[in-house]
Amino acid sequence: MTLTQVKDLSRHVGETVTIAGWLQxxxxxxxxxxxxxRDGSGVVQAIMGKQDVSEATFASCDNLPxxxxxxxxxxxxxxxxxxxxxELLVQRVTIHQVPSExxxxxxxxxxxxxxxxxxxxxLRSRKPHAILRVRDAVITAIRRFFDDRGFVxxxxxxxxxxxxxxxxxxxxxxxxxxxxxxxxSGQLYMEAGAMAFGKVYCFGPTFRAEKSKTxxxxxxxxxxxxxxxYATLDDIMNLAEDFLCAIVKHVLEHRRPELETLExxxxxxxxxxxxxxxxSYSEAAAFLQSRGLPFEVGNDFGAPDEAAxxxxxxxPVMVHRYPAGxxxxxxxxxxxDPRFALCVDVxxxxxxxxxxxGGQREDDLKTLENRIDEHKLSREPFEWYLDLRRYGTVPxxxxxxxxxxxxxxxxxxxxVRECIPFPRMLHRMYP
Amino acid sequence: MTLTQVKDLSRHVGETVTIAGWLQxxxxxxxxxxxxxRDGSGVVQAIMGKQDVSEATFASCDNLPxxxxxxxxxxxxxxxxxxxxxELLVQRVTIHQVPSExxxxxxxxxxxxxxxxxxxxxLRSRKPHAILRVRDAVITAIRRFFDDRGFVxxxxxxxxxxxxxxxxxxxxxxxxxxxxxxxxSGQLYMEAGAMAFGKVYCFGPTFRAEKSKTxxxxxxxxxxxxxxxYATLDDIMNLAEDFLCAIVKHVLEHRRPELETLExxxxxxxxxxxxxxxxSYSEAAAFLQSRGLPFEVGNDFGAPDEAAxxxxxxxPVMVHRYPAGxxxxxxxxxxxDPRFALCVDVxxxxxxxxxxxGGQREDDLKTLENRIDEHKLSREPFEWYLDLRRYGTVPxxxxxxxxxxxxxxxxxxxxVRECIPFPRMLHRMYP
Numbered sequence: 001m002t003l004t005q006v007k008d009l010s011r012h013v014g015e016t017v018t019i020a021g022w023l024q025x026x027x028x029x030x031x032x033x034x035x036x037x038r039d040g041s042g043v044v045q046a047i048m049g050k051q052d053v054s055e056a057t058f059a060s061c062d063n064l065p066x067x068x069x070x071x072x073x074x075x076x077x078x079x080x081x082x083x084x085x086x087e088l089l090v091q092r093v094t095i096h097q098v099p100s101e102x103x104x105x106x107x108x109x110x111x112x113x114x115x116x117x118x119x120x121x122x123l124r125s126r127k128p129h130a131i132l133r134v135r136d137a138v139i140t141a142i143r144r145f146f147d148d149r150g151f152v153x154x155x156x157x158x159x160x161x162x163x164x165x166x167x168x169x170x171x172x173x174x175x176x177x178x179x180x181x182x183x184x185s186g187q188l189y190m191e192a193g194a195m196a197f198g199k200v201y202c203f204g205p206t207f208r209a210e211k212s213k214t215x216x217x218x219x220x221x222x223x224x225x226x227x228x229x230y231a232t233l234d235d236i237m238n239l240a241e242d243f244l245c246a247i248v249k250h251v252l253e254h255r256r257p258e259l260e261t262l263e264x265x266x267x268x269x270x271x272x273x274x275x276x277x278x279x280s281y282s283e284a285a286a287f288l289q290s291r292g293l294p295f296e297v298g299n300d301f302g303a304p305d306e307a308a309x310x311x312x313x314x315x316p317v318m319v320h321r322y323p324a325g326x327x328x329x330x331x332x333x334x335x336x337d338p339r340f341a342l343c344v345d346v347x348x349x350x351x352x353x354x355x356x357x358g359g360q361r362e363d364d365l366k367t368l369e370n371r372i373d374e375h376k377l378s379r380e381p382f383e384w385y386l387d388l389r390r391y392g393t394v395p396x397x398x399x400x401x402x403x404x405x406x407x408x409x410x411x412x413x414x415x416v417r418e419c420i421p422f423p424r425m426l427h428r429m430y431p
Numbered sequence: 432m433t434l435t436q437v438k439d440l441s442r443h444v445g446e447t448v449t450i451a452g453w454l455q456x457x458x459x460x461x462x463x464x465x466x467x468x469r470d471g472s473g474v475v476q477a478i479m480g481k482q483d484v485s486e487a488t489f490a491s492c493d494n495l496p497x498x499x500x501x502x503x504x505x506x507x508x509x510x511x512x513x514x515x516x517x518e519l520l521v522q523r524v525t526i527h528q529v530p531s532e533x534x535x536x537x538x539x540x541x542x543x544x545x546x547x548x549x550x551x552x553x554l555r556s557r558k559p560h561a562i563l564r565v566r567d568a569v570i571t572a573i574r575r576f577f578d579d580r581g582f583v584x585x586x587x588x589x590x591x592x593x594x595x596x597x598x599x600x601x602x603x604x605x606x607x608x609x610x611x612x613x614x615x616s617g618q619l620y621m622e623a624g625a626m627a628f629g630k631v632y633c634f635g636p637t638f639r640a641e642k643s644k645t646x647x648x649x650x651x652x653x654x655x656x657x658x659x660x661y662a663t664l665d666d667i668m669n670l671a672e673d674f675l676c677a678i679v680k681h682v683l684e685h686r687r688p689e690l691e692t693l694e695x696x697x698x699x700x701x702x703x704x705x706x707x708x709x710x711s712y713s714e715a716a717a718f719l720q721s722r723g724l725p726f727e728v729g730n731d732f733g734a735p736d737e738a739a740x741x742x743x744x745x746x747p748v749m750v751h752r753y754p755a756g757x758x759x760x761x762x763x764x765x766x767x768d769p770r771f772a773l774c775v776d777v778x779x780x781x782x783x784x785x786x787x788x789g790g791q792r793e794d795d796l797k798t799l800e801n802r803i804d805e806h807k808l809s810r811e812p813f814e815w816y817l818d819l820r821r822y823g824t825v826p827x828x829x830x831x832x833x834x835x836x837x838x839x840x841x842x843x844x845x846x847v848r849e850c851i852p853f854p855r856m857l858h859r860m861y862p
Contacts, residue, residue: 003661005581005629020661022626022823040629040660041581069823071661099822120620120815121822123627132628136584143574150436150472153567157853158589158636158651161860173604173613175650176642180860182604189551189853192862195453196554197563198436198471204636205589211607219606220589229471230434230451230502384551384862391530391552392453392500422588422620429592429611431623431815 003071006042009086012076016091019044020071022124023064033061035090037072038124045082046072048090057093066103067124069096112415119422120431130258131418134251135407139203141250142224142401145243146201151226154193156186156202161381171209171219182207185400188330188385190227191361194396195388201226211426215415216303216353218404220424227398233332233342233360236397237318240346240356241274243401244316248272251410264412268314268350276315281322281340284309300326301345306353313349320344320359329371332360344399348409355406358399365389434502437473440517443507447522450475451502453555454495464492466521468503469555476513477503479521488524497534498555500527543846550853551862561689562849565682566838570634572681573655573832576674577632582657585624587617587633592812602640602650613638616831619761619816621658622792625827626819632657642857646846647734647784649835651855658829664763664773664791667828668749671777671787672705674832675747679703682841695843699745699781707746712753712771715740731757732776737784744780751775751790760802763791775830779840786837789830796820 004017021039028034031050036043050058064070073092078085105121115122122128146153159173159180170181186202193200203224210217226243228235248269251259259266279287288295288305295305300322310317321340324333331341343359362368368389372379379386407419417423422431435448452470459465462481467474481489495501504523509516536552546553553559577584590604590611601612617633624631634655641648657674659666679700682690690697710718719726719736726736731753741748752771755764762772774790793799799820803810810817838850848854853862 007581020825021629040583040625040627067823069825096826097824101821103822104818118815118818120623120818123623129627132585133583139584140574140578143571147571150438152471152564153570154563154852155636155653157855158638159855159860171604171606173602175602175860176640176857178860189862192551192554193852194471196471196560198452205586207589209607222586381861384549387535387549387551390532391534392498393528394451394500395527421585421624424588424590426607429590429606429609430812431620 006039006044006084009044009076010084013078013086014076016073016075018071018073019088023066023068023070026064033058035061037070042084044084044086044088046074046088046090053090053093060095061093064095065099068098070094071096116417116423116428117430123421126261128418130261131407131411131413132421133258134255134411135419137251137255138247138403138407138410141247142203145246146226149199151199151201152197154190154197154200154202155204156183156189158183158204169208169210171207184208185223186225187227187398187400190225190398191388191396194227194229195392199226199228213426216405218416218420218423218425221420222403223400224403225398225400227396229396230394231397232395233320233344233397236358236360236399237278237320237344240318240344240358240399241276244346245272245274247406248410262411269410271314273315276318277313278318278320280320284319298323303353306347307351310347310349310353311351316349317347318344319347329375329377330361330368332362350409352405352409355409356399356401358397360395360397363389363393363395365393437470437475437515440475440507441515444509444517445507447504447506449502449504450519454497454499454501457495464489466492468501473515475515475517475519477505477519477521484521484524491526492524496530499529501525502527547848547854547859548861554852557692559849561692562838562842562844563852564689565686565842566850568682568686569678569834569838569841572678573634576677577657580630582630582632583628585621585628585631585633586635587614587620589614589635600640602638615639616654617656618658618829618831621656621829622819622827625658625660626823630657630659644857647836649847649851649854649856652851653834654831655834656829656831658827660827661825662828663826664751664775664828667789667791667830668709668751668775671749671775671789671830672707675777676703676705678837679841693842700841702745704746707749708744709749709751711751715750729754734784737778738782741778741780741784742782747780748778749775750778760806760808761792761799763793781840783836783840786840787830787832789828791826791828794820794824794826796824
């Protein structure tokens with residue numbers, strides 16, 4: 001039996017097709033049942049007239065509960081008032097299962113804890129379904145952007161012997177007789193990759209053992225990290241700008257109905273065009289102080305600071321040249337003023353805050369060794385990394401983009417936990 | 432300064448361009464230096480005539496060591512004898528770094544331990560470079576195949592509370608005050624996804640704490656797992672067949688030079704066309720016995736058995752309906768003979784063995800509960816999974832494909848450790 005997907009029904013007007021899915025909603029009016037059937041690709045209304053089917057078939061749908069699984073054979077009729085522009089006139093129905101218990105997720109409001117504990121079912125609801133289809137499109141946009149520009153996908157390892165920036169926020173794993181850690185960034189490995197392939201990226205899960213319970217934190221999230229040999233801070237800022245524009249454009253082209261389901265203000269996304277505003281850390285700090293925010297120059301920005309900076313613009317804001325002291329050891333210092341690092345954070349608008357962090361890497365062996373010492377890190381686990389400065393070191397730069405924060409921004413979703421299929425948080429490991 | 436990539440040089444014949452890369456090889460003949468420069472996208476020969484550059488420039492390249500980093504400005508000349516069809520006539524050179532130590536990876540043979548310990552540099556060599564570019568193309572082919580067919584990418588979680596099939600081979604993680612495990616399959620989550628989106632896949636790292644040191648095992652490897660609602664074993668076998676054909680076709684189209692570098696017999700890949708041979712477990716067992724192999728009916732196949740079966744065919748072989756006892760609890764039993772499971776393993780040719788495992792899932796609640804009990808598993812961690820059978824259960828099926836084994840097969844590489852950028856094995860965590 002060949003199944004037709006609901007999303008393709010408009011190409012089959014006048015034909016008889018079979019769809020298979022689940023009952024999402026139902027109402028009856030005299031001798032007609034109106035069955036809303038979802039199959040994962042879309043939702044269609046199936047109209048069952050008492051005179052068009054057997055008595056038993058009609059009766060089987062009298063009290064059919066939500067989430068019953070069923071296949072429907074019927075003819076496709078164009079109807080401009082229907083969502084998707086079509087409806088199905090039922091000829092035959094096969095009911096696969098009538099749930100014996102009432103479906104747990106009702107049309108009424110549920111609290112987030114209940115919904116997250118039922119994530120395996122909640123995925124079927126309109127909003128999570130729309131968000132995760134946007135996420136899927138963002139992933140595709142990311143892959144295509146780098147593919148089209150000749151980047152090689154080079155997966156970074158998950159098991160790492162040493163920490164990029166200290167072990168405080170790392171998850172420890174018993175690795176046979178040893179200990180190891182779950183990666184919090186693939187960057188160092190991508191630097192090795194850039195020296196071999198010129199332009200690389202990794203795109204995989206990363207981990208932070210942070211006890212934060214903010215709306216911006218997950219213990220497990222996906223990050224994409226491009227790294228480019230012979231690139232400077234400016235190059236990587238241009239890349240980040242093109243990258244974000246490409247992602248938003250792709251989502252607007254391929255997920256407009258989902259964004260409408262989410263009641264997203266599309267005009268805000270349509271305004272995402274380069275050039276993005278660029279400002280130095282010092283300019284941003286002055287801006288915060290001019291707004292009367294209690295910001296102390298020299299510190300990193302907090303969430304309210306980021307919100308204030310990005311809130312003043314329609315497009316993502318690129319803040320560059322932070323004080324070297326608040327940034328990681330591998331950041332290259334600005335030759336024009338070594339108190340600052342050649343780095344950039346991209347802050348998404350509407351108060352979302354940082355979605356990209358990156359910059360130019362220190363490429364001089366001696367300077368890098370000193371920086372490792374200054375950060376009180378052991379040199380030994382970084383010997384392989386230092387080799388990259390021993391054998392043909394070149395200027396290079398890259399960045400990391402957090403997938404779920406980006407999806408949250410594009411969807412206009414408050415909390416990143418809704419932007420990953422099965423969120424992992426401080427007290428959340430199930431399902 | 433705009434850089435041109437070596438792979439694009441043939442589009443710039445007659446023009447003056449700048450490339451930036453590393454010295455891969457060098458020879459001199461009287462008043463000419465021949466510099467082989469790699470930039471990650473390709474290798475080009477740069478020809479430097481003593482009369483065309485300053486004396487200092489010419490002298491700087493007299494003893495330039497391997498892996499020195501340099502930019503070269505020059506005019507592109509077509510030369511059919513050159514690899515890539517072009518060479519570069521040098522006008523100007525900027526040397527970024529002359530390594531002070533001799534490059535560790537020489538042209539002579541090195542043992543695998545030395546090379547793996549220097550993986551961060553070894554990536555620059557011809558063979559790893561070619562294999563990982565094939566891997567990149569396989570990843571693209573996988574993503575595009577599922578995108579084109581309307582699958583939604585739905586990442587499975589890495590942190591999992593319970594084990595799919597026992598905890599013996601699981602890595603344990605200290606998750607704040609609790610313990611959790613690293614995923615060894617996203618399948619159960621994909622089943623939840625299939626009920627919400629119809630067709631889904633996940634593609635991420637998976638983990639096995641196996642102490643195996645065979646050429647087919649890694650502790651960390653990438654797996655892609657599609658799952659389809661309303662699909663049967665036959666549907667999923669057809670999907671696997673189309674999938675493997677699409678991957679091989681994409682690689683042949685986009686990575687032919689890399690396969691030639693690897694001295695891969697392309698005719699063997701060109702022969703990968705559907706239909707693939709299909710045989711039941713019982714037929715495969717009879718075949719092994721007819722060949723005199725010491726195979727005991729009822730057992731799972733070992734590596735030599737798989738090699739014998741797949742070695743008899745040009746195409747991957749699909750072996751279906753294994754004894755239910757050797758397969759996981761969630762496999763649906765064959766209604767025609769419940770001693771067997773509705774499952775399939777796809778064995779790649781040339782002795783590579785299993786690259787795909789999958790099948791139809793048990794969709795009946797009672798049967799599944801009994802199977803969990805029979806496997807002496809606790810029901811409680813599977814309650815959410817059982818919900819999928821309570822609320823609109825439908826026939827469904829899926830499979831998992833191991834990325835590195837697939838890359839090993841396509842590249843004709845002996846060991847999977849060469850098919851991932853930074854392999855993790857029993858005694859290998861560095862770099």
